[in-house]
Amino acid sequence: MNKLALSLFCVFWLSPAYAAERILALAPHVCESLFAIGAADQVVGVVDYCDFPEEAKSKAQLGAFHHINVEAALALKPTLVITTDTNTAAIRALSDLGVKVALSAPNSVDGVMQDILFLGALTGHTSDAEALVAQMQQQLAKIRAETANLSVPTFYEVWHQPLYTIGSKAFIHDVMKQMGMRNVFADAHMDSLRIPMEVALAAKPEVVVVPTEKRDVEARELFWKQWLGDDVMVLRANPDLLHRPGPRLIEGMRALLLQWQEKTAERVTVKAL
Known part of the structure; x- marks a missing residue:
């Protein structure tokens, strides 16, 4: 990717305008993270087991992650779907219809922190995400210190x-x-x-x-x-x-x-x- 293309990519994905997305949160941890960083209003649809915080239960339910109702999802007029797996029929269908797709699949404790920062950048809640991560890192440092040996x-x-x-x-x-x-x-x-x-x-x-x-x-x-x-x-x-x-x-x-x-x-x- 050349510098111009990279710049356009960053502007497209991380600009303030991108913060007004209508998001499908297709994993419980994605839903929790978005609510925790103050992006709850951008979430329009969730999947099974997106049960925290309590307010998440009021969002439109789309079924199990691997078998979401694509028609019901499209009725919510989403502009962004955040998922743990981009290689499913439903995700491919949404992508083909112009819905942007972002992957959220951290596989380590430090990766969780980076993922929250990523979601903050996607939604225009960078400062909220940074504050949350700073708090989590402080708590993690205490755990590491207590178990270092x-x-x-x-x-x-x-x-x-x-x-x-x-x-x-x-x-x-x-x-x-x-x-x-x-x-x-x-x-x-x-x-x-x-x-x-x-x-x-x-x-x-x-x-x-x-x-x-x-x-x-x-x-x-x-x-x-x-x-x-x-x-x-x-x-x-x-x-x-x-x-x-x-x-x-x-x-x-x-x-x-x-x-x-x-x-x-x-x-x-x-x-x-």
Whole structure:
């Protein structure tokens, strides 16, 4: 791309006029980020699970991300769609009809910050995005400082029937790393993988993280203690906070870390008695 073309591209995408877009937010984290930076009025349509903040539920619902109702979407007269995947039939149809498409798919904690800044530039809310990111970075710095010397072998239970965990390409892999948790399957260069139980046990995790969605978490804790012993620490993760690469991520990390610290303190107290 030559300098002239690049300049025109930047003017087109980042000019103040672009801030008046009518946006389809096709992922929960996109919706949360846009609301958090003050761009809620530009959002005209959302998809399933765009449930935070409460006001997001009042936006037009377009169905599941991979199967949005294109006719309903077009009826909203969108000028911009922000999505995690540009290679779907619906996105291609919208693009062919002149709707601009922007990709929002951060895959690391630092990437979340950059994505929020990107969305701020897209919507004309640069200063709001910068203020939010500065706050998140400050909170993240505290988490990193508290866990700087830790590298605790950790198993993240994506699903239990059958058993799935994360590889090194998963977003959660980096989240864990930032908190001093070492993914015991970091050598698997993929997002997720199915794991035989004996292989999970052989990895000898000291911490098991279990998301609280669609499972009996208490039963899962008993299960892991049965197989790994009472010394294994089972933590509960809020997927709405940790799985969404948006503005509440650091809140989710802090909550998980606090739970970890409290359980560690309880264990030390018990051993001292």
